[in-house]
Amino acid sequence: MILWQALALFSVLMILLVIVGWRSHKHWLSWLAKYIGKRPSARLGLSRLVGRLLLPPLHQRLLQGLLDLDRSTVNDIMIPRQAVTGIDLDASDEDILQVLKQTVHTRLPVFHGDLNNTVGILHVRNTTRFLGQQGFNKAALMQSVRSAYFLPERTPLPAQLLEFQKLRRRLGIVVDEYGDVQGLVTLEAILEELVGEFTTTTADRHTEMHATSDGARLIDGAASLRAINRTLGWSLPVEGPRTLNGLLLDRLEAIPDAPVCLRIADYFIEVHELRGHLIRRASIWQAAS
Structure with a gap:
């Protein structure tokens, strides 16, 4: 499978060279790098292919971390x-x-x-x-x-x-x-x-995330969506609000005055603890695939 992917990548590069032309664009490699760099999906696919072909698992993770780091701000x-x-x-x-x-x-x-x-x-x-x-x-x-x-x-x-x-x-x-x-x-x-969590257990760092007896996760509203995804292996949307509270208020389009349930992507979320204008805690279940 990897061999076929490599051949497909080589073919695409050759077609691009024919389209661009050696003489019409002297720095075609620079042009190609900028073209791919502007398209996250193409860059992600290329990095995964190169990683599988050339790198051990640890180095693949570091490469992916570098690519993700380049697309993020403080x-x-x-x-x-x-x-x-x-x-x-x-x-x-x-x-x-x-x-x-x-x-x-x-x-x-x-x-x-x-x-x-x-x-x-x-x-x-x-x-x-x-x-x-x-x-x-x-x-x-x-x-x-x-x-x-x-x-x-x-x-x-x-x-x-x-x-x-x-x-x-x-x-x-x-x-x-x-x-x-x-x-x-x-x-x-x-x-x-870049490299993932430094601690050996998630409980050491993420005290705002607790497992409950019914299989849900009780999560603090101030918790970062990126931290939640990284810690639990989830894929809550991170384009826009940065915290769980921000995501829920954005989807509800109002501050709830009572417990409420909603679904976001593959996750069921129950808001059941408020503090003023903020969602203090919510329980989240991942939908069965």
Whole structure:
């Protein structure tokens, strides 16, 4: 089967050469690369064929990760601002200490009242000397805060990966064209887009996804659609809204005031927990094939 695919690819290339002509287009390989690059389906098919012919499974996955990375921007994988945990300098010392003790993150944004007033990034390991001390104060905390790094929401992931490397950064604050904070993106998130999850079990990372006794998945509305698809092997639509809450509100075209069920692609979804104008949780079943 692979041999026939290779012969078919070779034939297509020869036909293209005849159509384009050696003399009429000196840089035909460049032209062909641009032609394929503008068509995701053609690029995906070509990469899979080349991978099957030449690469072992691990390298095939890396190749596919590179192609997917090239088509994505930071707003596709960022943590939305509603789900961001940080240090509010306007809060009490006790509340700040509680956040530091309970956080599972290594770096936290530090702000005054709102993420739009972010003043820097705190590495949590630098705060261990504060925990359990009676003399904690915000001035001492600010000595460990590093300046924040802001980036546009439409930055391509390959470009952002290089920027993180050049600036020796691991976390950036994503802003829109008006300078309003939309979320944050980490170096780890970009690398996971390329090579997959680093942890051995999904429970280690995705505490917003729980299996239920009836075979469904109870998922937090703030969960990223891309993270859901990658973790569960699903194919929820990712063109448009980035979170489960956004997808459901987009399809319902209204904020539900009671539990509601709907079907999206091959998935049955029951919305049964709301919080204000947001869908807090929903149960999802994959339809039987």
